[in-house]
Amino acid sequence: MRISKDNVIYSMDKENQAVGTIRSGDQVIFETKDCFSDTIKTESDVISEIDFNKVNPATGPLYIEGAQPGDVLKVTINAIKLNNHGVVVSAPGLNKLFTKGIEKEQTVICPIHEDKGTFEFQGVEFPLNKMIGVIGTANADEGITTGTPGPHGGNMDNTMIAEGSVVYLPVYTEGALLAIGDMHASMGDGEVWGCGVEAGGEAHVTVEVMKDYPHSVPLVETDEAFYTYGYGKTTDEAIVIANDHMVEFLMKEAGLTFNQAGMLMTIKADLTACQTVNPDASMRVGILKEFVELAKNFK
Structure with a gap:
């Protein structure tokens, strides 16, 4: 098509006609x-x-x-x-x-x-x-x-x-x-x-x-990495949402505890601005798939 x-x-609105x-x-x-x-x-x-x-x-x-x-x-x-x-x-x-x-x-x-x-x-x-x-x-x-x-x-x-x-x-x-x-x-x-x-x-x-997709969305996947996404009136608000979603993602995808997910993020995830100039900001957190796989071996 x-x-x-x-x-x-x-406007992205449920009242819009397809x-x-x-x-x-x-x-x-x-x-x-x-x-x-x-x-x-x-x-x-x-x-x-x-x-x-x-x-x-x-x-x-x-x-x-x-x-x-x-x-x-x-x-x-x-x-x-x-x-x-x-x-x-x-x-x-x-x-x-x-x-x-x-x-x-x-x-x-x-x-x-x-x-x-x-x-x-x-x-x-x-x-x-x-x-x-x-x-x-x-x-x-x-x-x-x-x-x-x-x-x-x-x-x-x-x-x-x-x-x-x-x-x-x-x-x-x-x-x-x-x-x-x-x-x-x-x-x-x-x-x-x-x-x-x-x-x-x-x-x-x-x-x-x-159906029954396990992760918080929006989420972006490339051949090499996963990226969670955050939005807000300030960059700080957007960062919190993006970080929260990455913690949730790692806990589900790699079976990590909350602390393990956070510590993996602080050593191997990247926080990046998507857009910071409009009234609402957007941020992302990315982590390479190879590190997600390695994390599945955490004790």
Whole structure:
């Protein structure tokens, strides 16, 4: 199934009407707009001119047959295909990390060369690190804007959500109502200036319904590691949730005690900012699978 980028939402809400239905195990292509709804087309276009009610559109939502509250949605990122350009902007108020402030608006258009695995920024080629910023299901209660991270996933801005990764998401409502958007050609952890190389394109995914999944979600799995996720009004709040979920994960996955899990984390897990510039922050804790396996031998 292909879902057109004409079908977008700005809030992940159980009241949204699904634009398509699939069965567990089906493959889907989500066509996505960039986070500015494709409105910035030239370097003379600036962010102050866009409609902020249409920021971070997510394509969908998609109804998955058999998905019921309490289940987990397993989303495998098979491929990310980007359009031929991305956008980076600078503007006053775009981030909260620089005390000197941004005094001048600027837009840079970045040509993207998928065939070479590069993008151009200010005339210099850099390697792509393609990732999905917004991926989530309908929230349990009231809708949450697509620009906000939360228990449903949403605007996680986690650079580990890349080609080959698996994202585990909670199901709060019948059909799950999955939506995806806000892809990047490149973004540094923390997204410190307010945006990455924002790009539209296609997310090719496989979606499966998991019954009785044992771990707290959202959770990201790569070939090498597991990543728990936290969110909050402050980075401290987000850190606490991400840490709590990693402790729970290690206790279940490796059979560790609470203290063993915490001590393993402090010597071999990495705490990393996903996004720290928006009103709500997102953080992650990652641990290599090899250390999880070794920990199963703890006495």
